[in-house]
Amino acid sequence: MKWMDEFRDRDLVVSLLGRIDTACMDRRYRLMEFCGGHTHALYRYSLIEALPEAVEMVHGPGCPVCVLPAGRIDMAIDLVRHRDVVLCTYGDMLRVPGGRGESLFSARASGGEVRMVYSPLDAVDMAERMPDRQVVFFAVGFETTAPATALALDRARALGLRNFTVFCNHVLTVPAMRAIADDGEEAAIDGIIGPGHVTAVIGSEAFAPIATDYRLPVAIAGFEPTDLLAAILVLLHQINAGEARIENAYARAVTAKGNEQAAALMNKVFALRQCFAWRGLGELEASAFKVADEYAGFDAEQRFGMDDLEHADHRACRCAEVLRGQMQPRDCPVFATACTPEHPLGACMVSSEGACAAAFRYEHRPAEVEA
Amino acid sequence: MCLAIPARVVEIRDEGMALVEVEGVRREASLALVEADVDDYVILHVGIAITRLDEAEAERTLSMLRKVVGGDEKENTA
Numbered sequence: 001m002k003w004m005d006e007f008r009d010r011d012l013v014v015s016l017l018g019r020i021d022t023a024c025m026d027r028r029y030r031l032m033e034f035c036g037g038h039t040h041a042l043y044r045y046s047l048i049e050a051l052p053e054a055v056e057m058v059h060g061p062g063c064p065v066c067v068l069p070a071g072r073i074d075m076a077i078d079l080v081r082h083r084d085v086v087l088c089t090y091g092d093m094l095r096v097p098g099g100r101g102e103s104l105f106s107a108r109a110s111g112g113e114v115r116m117v118y119s120p121l122d123a124v125d126m127a128e129r130m131p132d133r134q135v136v137f138f139a140v141g142f143e144t145t146a147p148a149t150a151l152a153l154d155r156a157r158a159l160g161l162r163n164f165t166v167f168c169n170h171v172l173t174v175p176a177m178r179a180i181a182d183d184g185e186e187a188a189i190d191g192i193i194g195p196g197h198v199t200a201v202i203g204s205e206a207f208a209p210i211a212t213d214y215r216l217p218v219a220i221a222g223f224e225p226t227d228l229l230a231a232i233l234v235l236l237h238q239i240n241a242g243e244a245r246i247e248n249a250y251a252r253a254v255t256a257k258g259n260e261q262a263a264a265l266m267n268k269v270f271a272l273r274q275c276f277a278w279r280g281l282g283e284l285e286a287s288a289f290k291v292a293d294e295y296a297g298f299d300a301e302q303r304f305g306m307d308d309l310e311h312a313d314h315r316a317c318r319c320a321e322v323l324r325g326q327m328q329p330r331d332c333p334v335f336a337t338a339c340t341p342e343h344p345l346g347a348c349m350v351s352s353e354g355a356c357a358a359a360f361r362y363e364h365r366p367a368e369v370e371a
Numbered sequence: 372m373c374l375a376i377p378a379r380v381v382e383i384r385d386e387g388m389a390l391v392e393v394e395g396v397r398r399e400a401s402l403a404l405v406e407a408d409v410d411d412y413v414i415l416h417v418g419i420a421i422t423r424l425d426e427a428e429a430e431r432t433l434s435m436l437r438k439v440v441g442g443d444e445k446e447n448t449a
Contacts, residue, residue: 001412001426001429001430003377003412003424003429004376004377006429006433007433012436012437012440015440015441016436016439016440018440019439019440037375090417118417118418119401119417119418119419120417120418121401121418121419122418141417144375144416144417144421145416145417147404147416147419147421148401148416148417148418148419151401151403151404151419197375197414197416197421197422200414200421200422201421201422223375223376226436230432230436230439233439249432251425251428251429251431251432252424252425252426252428252429252432253414253422253424253425254422259404259405259421259422261403261404261405262404262421265404
């Protein structure tokens with residue numbers, strides 16, 4: 001087993017596309033791929049073009065950089081102004097514009113200590129090596145990256161570190177999916193491709209309420225082309241039959257219960273926030289983690305007395321509609337004109353997993369320049 | 372930060388860490404949250420293995436896919 005080649009097999013891909021074509025009845029199918037990784041894969045393998053016209057893929061909010069409101073970026077930038085703070089975060093976060101026209105990148109250019117790390121465990125190591133600095137890990141992400149932050153908090157406590165804290169912005173998949181489903185008419189989605197790696201952590205059972213409460217079928221998919229096409233095919237079958245079930249089309253990585261060790265650790269170090277503001281989705285109850293009371297000494301919001309900041313998005317930017325599946329990136333008035341990967345106005349254009357960045361990279365054809 | 376591909380476990384180390392290999396590149400990663408042995412494949416996210424890949428399930432998926440698409444060749448000849 002090579003784990004990738006088999007699931008990229010050209011003949012299988014062509015045959016699956018044929019089966020999908022056959023399964024299409026005389027109607028349209030609007031399917032949302034929740035995860036930004038899936039958006040990227042659909043573009044990368046040209047599946048969006050290859051799918052029959054009747055199947056429309058709608059991009060979902062599953063890009064952690066994109067759903068973080070600008071105010072949280074500004075809060076991180078304010079942290080960098082503390083003289084002894086070293087702020088560590090993922091590379092994707094550096095260029096995201098905050099609400100005041102700054103980014104972490106520009107904060108670094110004006111002298112702030114901002115470091116890119118691959119893993120939160122690297123930030124813990126850094127805190128060990130720099131006892132006279134305050135190392136803050138700016139944590140973002142859904143349930144795929146939250147276990148790593150949990151592990152970092154646990155390790156920092158075991159090491160007795162007094163100079164490591166987490167600015168926690170972890171968000172949860174199921175409440176976001178509910179918010180999309182609550183939109184009903186506006187998003188008008190017929191089925192959902194469930195995020196494979198989030199589900200490896202939380203388990204496919206976690207999506208049961210989406211099928212029962214909203215009558216929406218969910219197919220959990222991996223990230224190779226045959227994974228995505230198989231998930232689309234099972235969704236079409238369910239939609240045609242008027243069914244709404246959770247189907248696991250990524251059985252090699254996902255179980256019904258998920259990673260129970262990771263869940264237990266997250267329950268220990270995190271607590272649910274009563275409410276969290278998402279870009280595009282607004283305030284959602286019980287939709288994000290904060291650092292648990294037992295780990296309060298490692299909570300950057302408490303140590304640095306951080307105030308919540310709110311900032312509206314750039315007024316021309318339509319990220320909110322893109323994130324809700326109500327607008328395709330190319331229909332945004334500033335797409336590829338005022339907003340490009342080099343000069344992003346909105347977060348969806350910054351992150352490599354953002355729908356606008358994927359559309360720009362794979363779909364955008366600049367007008368031909370006359371010779 | 373979310374794009375993850377399978378990594379092979381090369382060597383188990385202390386404190387839940389392991390040496391893993393992704394497309395020929397070796398690095399350290401945490402196995403604290405999964406049960407995995409040398410030569411198992413895991414999915415890594417930001418340096419932490421979040422799940423071990425199940426070979427029997429992978430084979431089952433592939434044979435199911437081949438069966439599904441093998442059913443009606445005539446529709447796929449276009």
